[in-house]
Amino acid sequence: MPLHRRHPARRAGLRRATVLAVLATVAAGLGPAALDAPARADDTGVPALQLVTLTGPGTSAGGRGPADLLARQDAVLAQVGSPMTTYRWTTALNGFAAELTPEQVAAVQADPEVASVEANTVRALTGRRGTALASGQVGQPRSRGGAGAVIGVIDSGLAPESPLFAALPGLGRAPEDFDGTCEVGEEWSSGTCSRKVVASGWWVAGFGQDRIRASEHLSPRDAIGHGTQVASVAAGNAGVSVRMQGRTVGQYGGIAPQARIAAYKACWGAPDPGDDGCATADLVSAIDRATADGVDVLNLSVAGPPGTDTVERALLGAAEADVVVVAAAGNDGRRQYAAHDSPWVTTVGASLGSVWQGRVSVAGGPTLTGASRSRRTSGPTRLVLGADVAAPGVRRRDAAQCRPGTLDAARTAGRAVFCERGGIGRIDKSDAVARADGVAMVLGNVRPGPVVDDFHAVPTVQLAAPDAARLLRWIRTHDRTTVRMSGVAPSPAAGRTAAWSPSGDPRASAVKPDVVAVGDGVLGAVPGDRGWALFSGTSAATARVSGAAALLRSRHDWPAPVVRSVLATTAAPLGSDPVLRQGAGRAGADVTGARLALPVATSGYREALDTGSWADLNLSSVLVRGNGTVTRRVTNLGTRAEYFSAQALGFARHRVRVTPLAVRLGPGETATFRIAVTGPAAPGRVDDGWIRWRGARGSVTRIPVAITR
Template identity: 25%
Template structure:
């Protein structure tokens, strides 16, 4: 169970819809409109009345009895509103003073224990005690809701609610204000966007209560209280309203495990609202998405957000296969019961092992263990379960290299999954024994180095470069995100046996960057408590420069999807988060809001698109794409005629150590590149002193698709600090 014990939580809930839900009619749609508030006439007492007046002024162009409807107004993370209107009304609205941009509302999708021990968090030393377990830091979770009765949200041992808290515990269907406490300090729900988009839609739970289980799982991962003995046997305007309200309510960390399909930053609600949150000193942690493993599948590469990739943990849910010759093999299984499989006949032949039809499986002997070889076959495990349940076999040994099986809890039929190399012993024994038999034990858990090193990059985790802005290396960091145990809706099915026995649980195992993101949110809360004077950029930098690019065997982190080859920073960012090292990083790369403004101003947006993000309180007098960031990326185009390219970066680091310190640089250059650092030594006379350096990378474009990576590390002389930044040389993102 995750443990960020004294961190208060506010849950901002919205109604999740699947992508195939019909949206508004062709005549009227729901639009998110961004405004420049500096244009608001003094005659209006609030932005709400100004926006209402604007909608009234355009209603005559619609030539219909229907009037435009104001759904939400926003004034904290950004300025603007959501409204239902016709295209003609929108065109008229665009001529209004202060109008910046508008886009249609869209569907939002979720990017969907032992991990705190895997991250080396403990009660004796390190980040937990140093932060007083996150005392008084508030995390806002934007998700599908919460199941407040879960033991993960009990407030045993919690301190008083921070005095700066401005939020409420909103009552609703099956949810009253008494369900909040000193752990769950607030809850609000937002569904007006979906109501406006789909008039007459049935809201099955009109409150902050979580029906899908996703929000409960994410929230308990980020800030869940300790629970002993647990085990496992929308629409974007609504999410946007939640973010805007969280900023107003006074959160310190925003945890957003959601994805939008919009590529452009000026039309991405998380990017726009996240900028406003960062402006107010709030760290925004977002999930990278689950579109991997292909190149450039990361859509939301928001430079001012902490983008989190998903990795495995050193926990293996297993069943032990024992052959009649006493040979044992540890297989993978999530079958949710202790099935009796003792000395059953083991059946193997090449024809039957295809297991690709009900007719074929009907030939399996009664009460047998059948071997199914899914290697290089088109047989889907999903259909195999159904076919096996109608066969005479009692158990299946499944030969597969599909790593997605290791992320799924769906295992409705007794069996184990083994690799082709492990299968050789099984096939040899079954083929050469007169009466082959086997036994299997279930519901086993293995921790440690075997059978696979951890962490490893999840195959589903989205990969960079980011399509929204490839000039900053994304994702930033990796955290546990595969089969994470956390609280869930107890009335939602979490597993099944056969085709018609559905099981529920108070806690469940889920996989995805949705599960990785709240780990980073929780660690950020602990760092904020330990270092209340650090900016969001400093907290992010501390985690990135101390992240570990190696697994628990000391070797580079592998990629589960590509035969466990070495992962690149386009998948893992700086590496696996190391909370205790982040407490004392030595140096940090800091950045203020003006630095992010300068970055946005360099992105070749129109003035209106730029102001949609940065608003009118900043100007573009000093545009710069060289953000003071703890990582480096150099892009090239794949072309026949290779050319030499040069990219120069300037960085400034702040000494957050205890006093004077000297650092020397160590360079691990990407293959085929030359790296020059100037100066190569940084001397700090006191704490909080800043020093700058330049990094110049000379590299060549390539005539084929090649990704090379390296790093620079500032190493403290006669000290304990090492400050590492990854470097990637990669092809750029195509426009398709």
């Protein structure tokens, strides 16, 4: 395939397709952000909202125009009495959402024009939020990158008042061939969009207006904070001061700080936060709109089941429009395989990052190391147990956990407090110490578990359970304990995938996740007075990879499949983690040394979907069932001819041979190579390793290989 992006000459056509679909929906009585609640599915014949996809692609893949697609939809609807539609889609796919009875569903499924019928469901976001308070430092953010690229963030909306989303000077060149508009609503006027936030939209009919919390906004405005955090990590402005409790603790910038943001709100907060989520009908509508608008990168930090459902089909349409689709693998790694297992999606898992450390030095006693964001040295300071400074009338157990209002300020003032983990949030404990005039906190785990370098209200060191127990014994056997607390250099990157980040299915046809990125304790902007918070999950990791994709789209005229390939083949392997846990490894923002790519033809994904086989796709990873031979093609991205040599590494139980072992490629030239796998015939564990191509000019291209049974 060509190494330059297809100029999106049909952007105007895609936009017209969406306009026609919207007009058709309005004619049916519902707008593009329809406010009617979906009917609930049951077995009594009551209509329920269904997502119906017709055969063939939407306009993003060429072929029929929007008028023809709408006519096909009308014909299907006419067979079941022409019910009103909630949404119409003609760009990323050809389909609609409508409330159908079980009898109508059966009739539609029998229509040869229909590819799938699927009930509307609600999916979870893949970020977990903690509150960031004062202390610590932020690091050295990137100052430039991403100019001219647009990241479409399909999420819970945006808090546009953050300085991270201001239309500052220095954003660089404006996006080309982007045709998004600013959809308005509550507390979001047409003037809210800017040179930084270049488009907005919102969809609630699938989730149901009757299900959203009172603090929500019927607009692109973010109420729960998830979308704001994701957008800030991917493309927040550079050089923004992080202020917490009146102090500046560092400078912030997103991965691609000059990239523009298109905020598509398809996720909503419910009265019970456990019910927050994104309805599939709303997600597909947002994907359809983002594709028509012409975003360069599409970020979807939403979980999902395996397989090719309506959301995945819509993401295929986005990929066919030359959009780099980046989606989260999910957070339930102990029970589920990675979400978004389609080959046209860059699926992102989460790795653990560096842990900022702190030291507690006991006068005359032990020196203990734990997690701490604080870089300041405090003490010597008297250390007291929370239970020993309980306020009058407070249970010792509550004070031991440093619950709000449980500490006696008269006995806490000027002292460090030992607080037991549990009962309430970690951050809330340091806030309670600060409100009681304490000057530092030692947070002790009472059972096995990780330590976290949170931002706290006072200098804090969190100790693992063995060290916490050791310190407790010292305090209880000595009349007076004095400690000095100090920050130490961060530990090296943990070098492994987070336990909660899902692995790929060994029975699948492709390696997932494609890559991982740091997904624990990531700082981002949030709505409200505090302005900042840490969050974890594959949402945070996905935002980082979306930013990296925007950097590539800004620097190079590469089509989306080449960008996807470079993100994977330049990733750094994580120690001994299996390929099906880490994919190609940890994706980085600096891929300037990329020389080879494994591009996929634009039509290849749909052909694979139609045939049910990914075997002929030129994916940047390899999954082999037992023994066999797999063919791949590498293309020289450079401007000069170069020699490249191949080597198979890391396989423990199979023999893996690469032929040829060396190639010479001119600029844009492609070579075919084969990977032959032989090994034990008996079932066994998954074996894995890498095919590594080295260029004469120092480049390294890694292709992960998983061998399953």
